[in-house]
Amino acid sequence: MQRDLAELTKNAYELLVIGGGIYGACIAWEASLRGLSVALLEKGDFGEATSANSLKTIHGGLRYLQHADLKRMRESIYERTTLMRIAPHLIHPLPVLLPTYGSGIKGKEVLSVALFLNDLISCDRNWIKDPQKHIPNGRIFSKQECQSLLPGISSQGLTGGALFYDAQVYNSERLTISFLRKAQQTGAAVANYVEVIGFLQSGNCVTGVRVRDSLTGDRFDIQAKTVVNTSGPWVNRVLGLVKGSKTRCQVSLAKAMNLVIRRPLFKNYAVGISSQKSYSDPDAVINKGSRLLFVAPWRGKSMIGTNYSVYDGNPDDFQVTENDIQAFLNEINRAHPPASLKMEDVDFVHGGLLPRSGIEPKTGEPLLSKHYQLHDHSQEGLLGLISVVGVKYTTARDVAQKVIDRVFKSWGKKPPKSLSATTPVYGGEIEKFETFLDEAIANAPYGLDEEIMRRLVYNYGSAYPEVLKYLESNLDRDQKFLDNLDVIKAEVIHGVREEMAQKLTDVVFRRTELGSAGYPGNKALHICAQTMAAELGWSLSQIQQELQEVSNASKSHCLVREEV
Numbered sequence: 379m380q381r382d383l384a385e386l387t388k389n390a391y392e393l394l395v396i397g398g399g400i401y402g403a404c405i406a407w408e409a410s411l412r413g414l415s416v417a418l419l420e421k422g423d424f425g426e427a428t429s430a431n432s433l434k435t436i437h438g439g440l441r442y443l444q445h446a447d448l449k450r451m452r453e454s455i456y457e458r459t460t461l462m463r464i465a466p467h468l469i470h471p472l473p474v475l476l477p478t479y480g481s482g483i484k485g486k487e488v489l490s491v492a493l494f495l496n497d498l499i500s501c502d503r504n505w506i507k508d509p510q511k512h513i514p515n516g517r518i519f520s521k522q523e524c525q526s527l528l529p530g531i532s533s534q535g536l537t538g539g540a541l542f543y544d545a546q547v548y549n550s551e552r553l554t555i556s557f558l559r560k561a562q563q564t565g566a567a568v569a570n571y572v573e574v575i576g577f578l579q580s581g582n583c584v585t586g587v588r589v590r591d592s593l594t595g596d597r598f599d600i601q602a603k604t605v606v607n608t609s610g611p612w613v614n615r616v617l618g619l620v621k622g623s624k625t626r627c628q629v630s631l632a633k634a635m636n637l638v639i640r641r642p643l644f645k646n647y648a649v650g651i652s653s654q655k656s657y658s659d660p661d662a663v664i665n666k667g668s669r670l671l672f673v674a675p676w677r678g679k680s681m682i683g684t685n686y687s688v689y690d691g692n693p694d695d696f697q698v699t700e701n702d703i704q705a706f707l708n709e710i711n712r713a714h715p716p717a718s719l720k721m722e723d724v725d726f727v728h729g730g731l732l733p734r735s736g737i738e739p740k741t742g743e744p745l746l747s748k749h750y751q752l753h754d755h756s757q758e759g760l761l762g763l764i765s766v767v768g769v770k771y772t773t774a775r776d777v778a779q780k781v782i783d784r785v786f787k788s789w790g791k792k793p794p795k796s797l798s799a800t801t802p803v804y805g806g807e808i809e810k811f812e813t814f815l816d817e818a819i820a821n822a823p824y825g826l827d828e829e830i831m832r833r834l835v836y837n838y839g840s841a842y843p844e845v846l847k848y849l850e851s852n853l854d855r856d857q858k859f860l861d862n863l864d865v866i867k868a869e870v871i872h873g874v875r876e877e878m879a880q881k882l883t884d885v886v887f888r889r890t891e892l893g894s895a896g897y898p899g900n901k902a903l904h905i906c907a908q909t910m911a912a913e914l915g916w917s918l919s920q921i922q923q924e925l926q927e928v929s930n931a932s933k934s935h936c937l938v939r940e941e942v
């Protein structure tokens with residue numbers, strides 16, 4: 379994936395996508411797969427905003443039963459299976475336990491009906507060849523079993539538990555990149571660190587964009603027949619760049635946050651525990667009276683989410699404060715007192731902005747938007763511009779398919795058939811995941827150990843040999859690895875040469891899993907910076923600046939453990 383800005387100015391594209399989050403990446407892939415000439419521009423690094431901060435759950439939508447929203451549930455189930463098929467290395471089934479209490483809405487009886495309906499509604503979920511992706515039926519179990527699976531769980535009123543399966547994305551940043559790599563292989567031009575700063579307009583028609591290269595400050599124009607604005611929380615800021623139009627999407631924002639906790643609260647399972655904070659969803663047919671806190675296994679630690687609050691500021695000023703984190707820790711400790719979490723237990727913070735539809739009047743909690751928006755601005759007389767506001771990482775591919783259908787229709791053309799539900803993403807050419815993994819481990823080159831091979835397969839799938847190309851056989855163990863973190867130097871070089879990594883932060887947080895669950899340590903960062911410096915010709919002062927940027931980003935993710 380090469381960053382060729384000169385090429386961007388030479389062409390007039392059929393479609394230009396603003397924003398390289400998961401929605402932009404899926405739209406670029408969908409468009410190029412259907413034969414369109416496409417460009418995608420991202421003002422920072424690909425996937426660095428909302429998309430890098432999700433709770434990594436690929437939802438099958440059990441909770442939509444509360445809203446009796448079977449359509450949304452079916453969409454989510456279909457997308458979960460689709461992602462397991464096209465990205466088998468990145469998406470894996472995740473067992474989830476829910477302790478049951480009393481005989482009401484959180485009791486065994488209600489949950490057993492919910493599990494039954496979930497299995498029924500998703501009866502085609504295992505129409506996928508790979509047995510590792512099969513999702514078993516849910517089941518209810520006894521109080522004793524629940525206590526042995528979840529030691530320390532509150533026993534007051536405990537009647538047992540419910541087990542069901544969802545899916546987890548092993549590395550959401552790499553899934554975003556994997557869609558982009560396929561888009562680029564199919565002809566799309568993609569570039570990071572290019573910000574859209576204005577629109578080219580002819581009468582009531584958008585004909586392209588004016589951009590600024592954030593790395594050099596250079597400005598230039600790119601022509602396009604249709605522009606898709608998928609800039610996430612910035613959607614209305616970008617619309618504000620259109621001259622002579624007040625067109626906007628209906629978007630207010632909510633701050634959303636997850637915490638990565640250094641010691642796992644539970645092992646092997648994700649667990650849903652009820653928050654003590656009251657919450658009522660006006661759209662729900664059945665109201666539980668509180669939100670569920672989801673504790674998921676993550677890199678040997680626990681990831682806990684999601685906490686929401688109303689956000690009325692500028693998306694550029696968004697940050698998670700220490701008060702936000704402390705308030706969330708208090709909420710978790712009230713819901714599960716044995717956790718007894720303190721600030722020093724937090725290794726990483728995910729924070730992002732999501733669309734909200736309103737505010738719950740009694741509690742002041744944000745009500746999150748449940749449905750994506752696809753806004754064709756021709757409705758207001760502005761041609762050539764469509765905005766898309768997503769609400770879930772899980773359903774981005776499905777929304778992308780609908781966006782490209784709309785683009786063709788706006789040109790008065792019949793959309794060609796979409797193939798994105800069956801075409802593997804970059805690294806997804808795997809028929810049976812377990813067999814593929816076993817073979818990769820058995821054929822490990824250069825004496826790479828099992829754990830490294832496992833990680834390479836989980837991150838790069840069938841494309842892992844492309845990474846190994848950059849591993850020199852004559853290096854000793856210390857030279858091959860970044861400290862003891864099992865990320866190999868070859869991944870850093872691969873990130874720079876093949877995946878457009880421009881900055882140390884890109885490699886640490888998004889091309890490799892080096893910084894995905896906590897501060898990787900000064901030594902690993904220095905080796906990583908030196909490796910990139912040799913590739914990109916960085917001076918000593920630039921290396922220092924890059925290290926400083928990682929340190930700043932680490933602080934905002936709250937993950938620096940002082941070791942200077």
Ligand SMILES: Cc1cc2nc3c(=O)[nH]c(=O)nc-3n(C[C@H](O)[C@H](O)[C@H](O)COP(=O)(O)OP(=O)(O)OC[C@H]3O[C@@H](n4cnc5c(N)ncnc54)[C@H](O)[C@@H]3O)c2cc1C
Binds near residue numbers: 419420427610683
């Ligand atoms: C804490 C949290 C937990 C979540 N958990 C889950 C979950 O478990 N499962 C799930 O399915 N979903 C989850 N979500 C929701 C999901 O992450 C989002 O719906 C999704 O990532 C939105 O993607 P996006 O591409 O629309 O936005 P973004 O990822 O924000 O992408 C928009 C991009 O546009 C770029 N941009 C903005 N302005 C410009 C410009 N002028 N020029 C060029 N580029 C520009 C930005 O830099 C940004 O990268 C969660 C979200 C959060 C915050």
